[in-house]
Amino acid sequence: MGNMKNEEHKMSLPKKAGSNDLQILSDNIPGGMFSCRYDEKLTLLQMNKGFLSMLGYTQQEVEEKFQNSFWELIDRRDRESTLAEVQRQMALGPDKELEYRMTCKDGSTIWVLDKGHLLHDDKGNRYFCCVLVDVTRSKELEEKLRLSLERHQIIMDQTTDILFEWDIQADAMVFSGNWEKKFGCSPVTQHVSRLFWQAPYILPEDQPLIAKLLSRIQKGEHYAEEEIRIVNGKQKAVWCRIRITGLTDKTGRAVRAVGAILDIDAEKKKAQNLIERAQRDMLTKLYNKGTSQESVQAILANGVPGKRAALMILDLDNFKHMNDTMGHLFGDALLTEVAHTIQKQFRSEDIVGRVGGDEFLVFLGHIPDAALAEQKAVQVMKAIGEMAVQELTEVELSCSIGIAIFPDCGKTYNELFQRADQALYRAKKLGKGRYCIADAKQLAEAFPVQPCSAANTRIDSDEETENNVELRLFEYVFRILYKSSNLDTAVNAILEVVGRQFDVSRVYIFEDEEDPNYCTNTYEWCNEGVRPEIGNLQHVLYANDLEGSYHSNFNESGVFYCRDIDALTPQQRETLEPQGIKSMLQCAIYDKGQYKGFVGFDECRVNRYWTREQVNTLVFIAEILSTFLLKLRAQDKAIQNAASLEAILDNQSSWVYVVHPETRKMLYINRKTREWVPDAKLGNTCHKAFFHRETPCEFCPIKDMDSDHPRCVRQVYNPFLQVWTSADACFIKWKGEQVVLLTCHDITDLKKEAGDDRECPEDGNEQ
Numbered sequence: 001m002g003n004m005k006n007e008e009h010k011m012s013l014p015k016k017a018g019s020n021d022l023q024i025l026s027d028n029i030p031g032g033m034f035s036c037r038y039d040e041k042l043t044l045l046q047m048n049k050g051f052l053s054m055l056g057y058t059q060q061e062v063e064e065k066f067q068n069s070f071w072e073l074i075d076r077r078d079r080e081s082t083l084a085e086v087q088r089q090m091a092l093g094p095d096k097e098l099e100y101r102m103t104c105k106d107g108s109t110i111w112v113l114d115k116g117h118l119l120h121d122d123k124g125n126r127y128f129c130c131v132l133v134d135v136t137r138s139k140e141l142e143e144k145l146r147l148s149l150e151r152h153q154i155i156m157d158q159t160t161d162i163l164f165e166w167d168i169q170a171d172a173m174v175f176s177g178n179w180e181k182k183f184g185c186s187p188v189t190q191h192v193s194r195l196f197w198q199a200p201y202i203l204p205e206d207q208p209l210i211a212k213l214l215s216r217i218q219k220g221e222h223y224a225e226e227e228i229r230i231v232n233g234k235q236k237a238v239w240c241r242i243r244i245t246g247l248t249d250k251t252g253r254a255v256r257a258v259g260a261i262l263d264i265d266a267e268k269k270k271a272q273n274l275i276e277r278a279q280r281d282m283l284t285k286l287y288n289k290g291t292s293q294e295s296v297q298a299i300l301a302n303g304v305p306g307k308r309a310a311l312m313i314l315d316l317d318n319f320k321h322m323n324d325t326m327g328h329l330f331g332d333a334l335l336t337e338v339a340h341t342i343q344k345q346f347r348s349e350d351i352v353g354r355v356g357g358d359e360f361l362v363f364l365g366h367i368p369d370a371a372l373a374e375q376k377a378v379q380v381m382k383a384i385g386e387m388a389v390q391e392l393t394e395v396e397l398s399c400s401i402g403i404a405i406f407p408d409c410g411k412t413y414n415e416l417f418q419r420a421d422q423a424l425y426r427a428k429k430l431g432k433g434r435y436c437i438a439d440a441k442q443l444a445e446a447f448p449v450q451p452c453s454a455a456n457t458r459i460d461s462d463e464e465t466e467n468n469v470e471l472r473l474f475e476y477v478f479r480i481l482y483k484s485s486n487l488d489t490a491v492n493a494i495l496e497v498v499g500r501q502f503d504v505s506r507v508y509i510f511e512d513e514e515d516p517n518y519c520t521n522t523y524e525w526c527n528e529g530v531r532p533e534i535g536n537l538q539h540v541l542y543a544n545d546l547e548g549s550y551h552s553n554f555n556e557s558g559v560f561y562c563r564d565i566d567a568l569t570p571q572q573r574e575t576l577e578p579q580g581i582k583s584m585l586q587c588a589i590y591d592k593g594q595y596k597g598f599v600g601f602d603e604c605r606v607n608r609y610w611t612r613e614q615v616n617t618l619v620f621i622a623e624i625l626s627t628f629l630l631k632l633r634a635q636d637k638a639i640q641n642a643a644s645l646e647a648i649l650d651n652q653s654s655w656v657y658v659v660h661p662e663t664r665k666m667l668y669i670n671r672k673t674r675e676w677v678p679d680a681k682l683g684n685t686c687h688k689a690f691f692h693r694e695t696p697c698e699f700c701p702i703k704d705m706d707s708d709h710p711r712c713v714r715q716v717y718n719p720f721l722q723v724w725t726s727a728d729a730c731f732i733k734w735k736g737e738q739v740v741l742l743t744c745h746d747i748t749d750l751k752k753e754a755g756d757d758r759e760c761p762e763d764g765n766e767q
Contacts, residue, residue: 183233206228240261491629599625677721
């Protein structure tokens, strides 16, 4: 246009027969039609009524205000880029097609699609004949879609979970980009059902689990999940939870699945640590009584290897005297050292536990005969007798042992324990410091009907100690939470057990809401005669109801103990007194150091004292509960976010897909595209899916894109779908590499309105 700067003469289009009819026709065509010189001002020569109506001007106003300059009607923001694009297209041929903004009379801005052809008159002057279509609505939809995709990408980038999609029919899987970042290797993406579970990054013992998981989805199950270990680049096995949801076609055949891989390594290790703490004796670190019994019962139920086994009960001689004379600290240290000494005498697969104060249990799961058990008993007695305690006490350290052989003396844990206990009693009567093997032929020896231990005179033997009660409570709480399929039911059951065990009035849990200024009473158990308060304690505002600084009541250990609520601030008392509370103990719930709520225990009868042991027990139970609750809430939130994101993408009205610029393989497909184009599948090429071609289309907008031209918009007709689309292609970053995002808007109706809805040639591109 610049080379036409000095061209100022008027030019008229040649008039032909029937021009009046053409004028009438052009004035009634939807959209705008005009012709203009190819000069610096783009001097307007002709305008139809649609053109003037689109902009809101009269022909006289255009002449007076803009001196018939089409250049002045173009939005200032787009003038230079429009000029550059026209010059680029003119270098390729006489046709142009581009989009830009124009300013209307009322000051509003509209987007137009300008399609024109460059002509020459008989004097050699150049001019354009153009058609304008208002595409403002399409542009608005494009912008909404772009923002939606950006939000989607932001969510994808910020989540630590690995997302994947499995095309079951093609047996191909696509993973989000954070797989390689997390595991330091490339995942198996082809022949997934056959190769993925055999991949070297899946631990061999977990491979059957993942194979079964994939098989369940292939067979039509809607949802499945499994916990497996995946080896990362540092050769460290990371615990992961794989969740996968299957999608079926109208016939019920599984065709696709989407899922997520969650890193639960920290959670798993914490759970394992909690299990370890619940299973172990706190003093000696051996298995406690409950775990010892369960472990032996499990082996007996599954069948004893070698068909013979031995259960031994060991009891320290004279330990009560040593403990009373030397003190409990000495007694605890001695028990710890004895436990270590006993454990060293046995194999790793043997079960060694502490079942009483100074009473230990050993189960040998595979022995050739009773002689090995006797040999081990002698070995243990010798090792304990050689412990250097004579320098500290005049009493000689020894032990007595009772042995019961499976299956001669019994086939159940209780039978073996009773026979071994009888043998231990006999060893004690014979002078201590010896072992006895139970005689299977003399099972009717006079013993109390109720099972009891020969250690009735020893510490913790007559009745269960507070420490043992706490251990059993830990085991119960953890077992219920870990095995329950319904966490709400499990939590309510635990609150009741804890409440009755410690005889409190009310046990409850408060959790912070999404707005951390509020909290809600989510669980509650009340003792007999105590009024429930959960219905009155929903959406509680910390600032108004709890004076805002409620968090400061918890000490560095996360404990808030108030023996008398009269010691609290007036505003806090005002909230608590109507609930009948006299004293309370609360334990904070923390997630990565951030306060998330609390577990509470109320006493409504008296101002209660809590012992340190009780506080420690309740804090530990609160920690177990919070671990499971926090994970549940995180999972609920992740599910909600995923559902919201899926709803956004699946309700777009345009065809949206992502392709690799070199291979043209489709990397992402939205729901509308999948529904309209049956062959649109991940990994398939776009030209094959849309046009049934084996090679890229000649009119593909990607061909005209490079670093200098990162965007291309063109209209394309698809004869198979019988629709016109405005295809907008642009470069984006996708999973760490440059790909092309294509947004195709249905403009078939616009074409019909413009009278240009004819089918295109086979190449699909409008000429």
